[in-house]
Amino acid sequence: MRRLHRLEPEHRLRRMHDHLAEAYGPQHWWPAEAPFEVVLGAYLTQNTAWIAVERSLANLRAAGALTIEGIRALPLGELRRLIQPSGFITRKAPALKAFVAMLDAEFGSSLDILAATPTAALRRRLLALPGVGPETADAILLYALGHPVPVADEYLARIAERHRLIEVPNGSRRYDALADLTRRAFAADPTQSQARLFNEFHALTVVVGKAHCRRTALCEGCPLAVDLRFASSF
DNA sequence: CGCCAGGCCGTGT
DNA sequence: ACACGGCATGGC
Numbered sequence: 712m713r714r715l716h717r718l719e720p721e722h723r724l725r726r727m728h729d730h731l732a733e734a735y736g737p738q739h740w741w742p743a744e745a746p747f748e749v750v751l752g753a754y755l756t757q758n759t760a761w762i763a764v765e766r767s768l769a770n771l772r773a774a775g776a777l778t779i780e781g782i783r784a785l786p787l788g789e790l791r792r793l794i795q796p797s798g799f800i801t802r803k804a805p806a807l808k809a810f811v812a813m814l815d816a817e818f819g820s821s822l823d824i825l826a827a828t829p830t831a832a833l834r835r836r837l838l839a840l841p842g843v844g845p846e847t848a849d850a851i852l853l854y855a856l857g858h859p860v861p862v863a864d865e866y867l868a869r870i871a872e873r874h875r876l877i878e879v880p881n882g883s884r885r886y887d888a889l890a891d892l893t894r895r896a897f898a899a900d901p902t903q904s905q906a907r908l909f910n911e912f913h914a915l916t917v918v919v920g921k922a923h924c925r926r927t928a929l930c931e932g933c934p935l936a937v938d939l940r941f942a943s944s945f
Numbered sequence: 946c947g948c949c950a951g952g953c954c955g956t957g958t
Numbered sequence: 959a960c961a962c963g964g965c966a967t968g969g970c
Contacts, residue, residue, distance in 0.1 A: 740951085752951085753951085756950085756951045756952090757950095757951080757952040757953065758949090758950060758951085758952045758953080758965090759950055759951080759952085759966090759967080759968090760949075760950040760951085760967090760968070760969065760970095761950080761951060762950090762968080762969065763950080763967065763968055763969080764950095764951085766968085795966080795967075796966095796967065796968070797966085797967070797968090798950090798965080798966035798967040798968080799952090799953090799965055799966055799967080800965095800966065800967090801965070801966080802953075802954085802965065802966090803966095806953095841953090841954090842952090842953065842954085843952095843953080844952060844953050844954085845952090845953095846951080846952060846953090847952070847953080850951075862951090864951065864952090865951095865952090866951085881960070881961085882959065882960045882961080883959075883960080884959095913951085914951085916951095917951055920951095921950090921951090
């Protein structure tokens with residue numbers, strides 16, 4: 712007879728992804744957006760509701776500033792005014808200027824050239840920018856530049872904690888522990904499809920997190936509350 | 946009204 | 959190394 716064995720955390724997380732993908736369907740985050748618009752969204756959505764980001768992006772669109780040239784040409788004060796709806800303007804406006812300044816100075820003002828940089832070096836360069844932490848760097852890498860990197864967030868942390876996938880550390884190791892877990896969950900897939908899986912998985916964690924894993928509520932009716940702990944084989 | 950949002954950074958211990 | 963508060967605004 713086959714002995715039941717515990718599923719590794721990464722296998723449980725993969726099952727959660729498959730379960731969520733079937734239940735919620737494709738999220739098509741940033742499906743047909745121009746890559747630079749994705750970059751703008753990645754900055755503007757930091758600790759900010761997406762509806763507010765859409766208002767800022769609409770302002771930028773009306774000002775013809777959804778492009779590298781547009782952001783470069785905007786006076787800082789004007790940029791601050793346009794992105795006001797999504798908040799943190801004293802941080803986000805200079806941060807966007809700094810991103811364009813980096814493109815101009817080091818990458819021929821080209822996102823394609825930026826994207827051609829090897830993933831590890833590119834991630835380090837993004838992290839060195841003001842206003843870019845691990846999640847924004849990885850969101851840009853994955854959603855704007857097409858690199859196969861996982862994007863972690865607090866929703867994934869809550870899922871991992873409440874479903875006891877791993878012991879989630881605090882502090883600086885927190886993000887990397889969740890990203891590593893996600894990497895292991897999709898390690899068996901071919902590289903080019905990993906990008907698609909990371910893309911979809913991050914969007915799904917946000918959706919399920921918003922619906923069921925709020926800070927002040929437990930997982931009532933959580934779609935992840937199925938028995939994922941044991942299996943006869945894997 | 947209070948809580949939260951697709952985080953990051955400076956400061957204090 | 960980690961905890962904590964500020965950053966700005968708007969939706970629900």
